[in-house]
Amino acid sequence: MDQNVILEVKNLSLNYVTDDGTVYAVNDLNFVLHKGSTLCLVGETGAGKTSTAKAIMGILPHPQSKILSGEVLLEGEDLLKASKKRMQSVRGSKISMIFQDPMTSLNPVMRVSDQVAEVLRLHKAKSRIEAAKMAKEVLLQVGIKEDRITEYPHQFSGGMRQRVGIAMALACSPEILIADEPTTALDVTIQAQVLELMKELKKQYEMAMIMITHDLGIVADVCDYVAVMYAGSIVEYGDRRHIFTNAKHPYTIGLFGCIPDLSIEQEELIPIKGMTPDPSKKPKGCAFAPRCAYATEQCFQETPGNYEIEPGHWVRCLQFRGEDTENV
Amino acid sequence: MLKFIAKRLLMMIPVMAGVIVIVFSMMYITPGDPTMIILGETSTEEEREALREDLGLNDGYFKRLGDFCYNLIFKLDLGDSYVTGQPVMDTIKARLPATATMAVVSVAFAVILGMILGIVSAVKPYTLLDNVSMTLALVGVSMPNFWQGLLLMLLFSVKLGWLPATGYGTWKHIILPAITVGTSSAGIIARMTRSSMLEVINADYINTARAKGQKEIIVVIRHGLRNALIPVITTAGLQFGAMLGGAVLTETVFAMPGLGKLMVDSVSGRDYTVVQGGVLVIAIMFSLVNLLVDILYAYADPRVRSSYS
Structure with missing residues (x-):
């Protein structure tokens, strides 16, 4: 195994069983995360991004969700097979998570300092006093003023709360940070501040990061x-240059087409036609085919494989069959 | 916080004034002649008239209300019982401890049992455990007190001989009536805890706590339960207030000298002064319980606390 890889997700599939039927949230997902690097999971609502993150953390809701297959390898150890106790020691110390909505992700009846101290007490601090001291340091580091650290979440603004969320996630200096749309619920000026903070801390702590957005x-x-x-599947994977300058999958191209370009005069944005497929129906063939401008008869029949069209750039689209160096 | 409590205590004064006026007026317009109760049917009209004059029953409404308030506020005197001739204050004082002790023990029993059942079923919703807990809660709510009291008596007093069947005096006398009264409250609190916990248990901050690597039991108690407490406190408070008013059936079954039984006896015996005094005391206790509930809210939820100050 590559020494540089810290987390590898292999063939992960999971579904939710509800009264209205089975929802196939994640289908045969594969990716690797390199030490110190940042991987972005991009996609629309319902694409399975958060489910993937929760599966890695082992905090999928029970008993509605079920992992059907796959492995989540943290430095070679399969977390999906790990014991409850082992997962408790992994969560918060080796992998931690920042949640989407800071308005609801902090416990409203606990002081923020206590909430940060809690994770420290679990993994790092030997005593409550030590945990409190370390919590204070972390909170100062994310920019919470000293006289406010014993306040409650409702006394904080959204941006401040997300800083607390970041402090909680980073308190035990994890190797992997999963950030689930950490700035979606914040207004734009605060978004930039929080992102800047995260980038800075990521560098300082030398973490790998999965950014969901x-x-x-x-x-x-x-x-x-x-x-x-x-x-629920990764349709295109590559480094930043691959995706931004050489996107190949029709969906990725469509996504970029949705961004308004201020340099040219544009009457309308170009949306991707149609809706995301109903995740409770597993379509035959390519899931994107019904919305795809390039779809052929075959796309509706055959599930595309994952094709590497240039080193490190993978596309899940039948157009590229045969162009890859190796079919996985 | 202290300021809040002081403010709330001050606010009790108009409430009490209202209660006094309403209770007094109701007794005033109730038909019936107290002197008949005191002197008996064989008394002559002259004797009764003399007594009426003596008790001030011939005075006007406002004069009598004024006298009542004056005696209550400056002498702590609620008048004398028409039936026994004893001061009403003493009668109530003699009956209050039994009811109050029973209410405290019952509500403690109900809260502990109810919360355990509620948490268990909320943590494992729609499982056998949940169904069993909620069935127990339903049985608890539905079982009539007098019947349950008799059953308990049959088992613990007659068959096993562990606890006394009736009377009042030692801690042993409290247990069976307290369980009898507390069972239905436990059922209500269990259902309330379950629904409140179910709302909280899917909250984002529960996932945050799990993501920290916290043990599930601590996640449920520290992060879940504390946030689910407000409706539970409300329910428990209401139940406690109702219990302080006396549990007539239970007191009757266990022959306990409680407030509820006193009230019912006084109503049927047309002992107006005792009814009047009893209602007043119960109203005061209810207000105090409400205050206690508000203080507990503040303790449970810092958002409430900051709205008080």
């Missing part, structure tokens, strides 16, 4: 690698 601006800003997700 649907904001291509953030992707361009922070990522080293990009995985474009559609209907």
Whole structure:
């Protein structure tokens, strides 16, 4: 195994069983995360980004969700097979997570300092006093003023709360940070501040990061690698240059087409036609085919494989069959 | 916080004034002649008239209301019972401890049992465990007190001989009535805890706590339960207030000298002064319980606390 790889997700499939039927949230997902690098999972709502993150963390809701197959390898250890106790020691210390909505992701009845101290007490600090001291340091580091650290979440603004969320996630200096749309719920000026903070801390702590987002601006800003997700699968994977200058999958191309270009006069944005497929129906063939301008008869029949069209640039589209060096 | 409590205590004064006026007026317009109760049917009209004059029953509404308030506020005197002739204050004082002790023990029993059942079923919703807990809660709510009291008596007093069947005096006398009264409250609190916990358990901050690597039991208690407490406190408070008013059936079954039984006896015996005094005392206790509930809200939820100050 590549020494440089810290996390590898192999053939991950999971579904949710609800009263209205089975939802196939993630289908045969593969990616690797290199030490110290940032991978962006990009896609629309419902593409399975958050489910993937929760599967890695082992915090999928029970008993509705079920992992059907796959492995999540943290330095070679399969987390999906790890014991409850082992997962508790991994969560928060080796892998930690920042959640989407800072308004709801902090416990409203606990002081923010206690919430940060909690994770420290679990993994790092030997005593409560030590945990409190370390919590204070981390909170100062993310820019919370000293006289405010014993306040409650409702006394903080959204941006401040997300700083607390970041402090909680980074308190035990994890090797991997999963950020689930950390700036979506914040207003734009605060978004930039929080992103800047995350980039700075990531460098300082030498972490690998999985950034989940649907904001291509953030992707361009922070990522080293990009995985474009559609209907629970990664349809295109590559480094930033591959995706931004040489996107191949019709969905990725469509996504970029949706961004308004201010340099030219444009009457309308070009949306991708149609809707994301109903995740409770597993379509035959390519999931994107019904919306794809290039779809052929075959796309509706055959599930595309993953084709490497240039080193490190993978596309899941039948157009590129035969162009790859190796079919996986 | 202290300011808030002081403010709330001050606000009790108009409430109490309202209660006094309403209770007094109701007793005033109730038909019936107290002197008949005191002197008996064989008394002559002259004797009764003399007593009426003596008790001030011939005075006007406002004069009597004024006298009542004056005696209550400056002498802590609620008048004398028409039936026994004893001061009402003493009668209530003698009955209050039994009811209050029973209410405290019952509500403690109900809260502990109810919360355990509620948490268990919320953590494992739609499983056998959940169904069993909620069935127990339903049985608890549905079982009539007098019947349950008799069953408990049959088992613990008659068959096993562990606890006394009736009377009042030692801690042993409290247990069976407290369980009897507390069972239905436990059922209500269990259902309330379950629904409140189910709402909280899917909250984002629960996932945050799990993502920290916290143990599931601590996630549920520290992060879940504390956030689910407000509706539970409300319910428990209401139940406690109702219990302080006396549990007539249970007190009757266990022959406990409680407030509920006193009230019912006084109503049927047309002992107006005792009814009047009893209602007043119960109203005061209810207000105090409400205050206690508000203080507990503030303790449970810092958002409430900051809205108080």
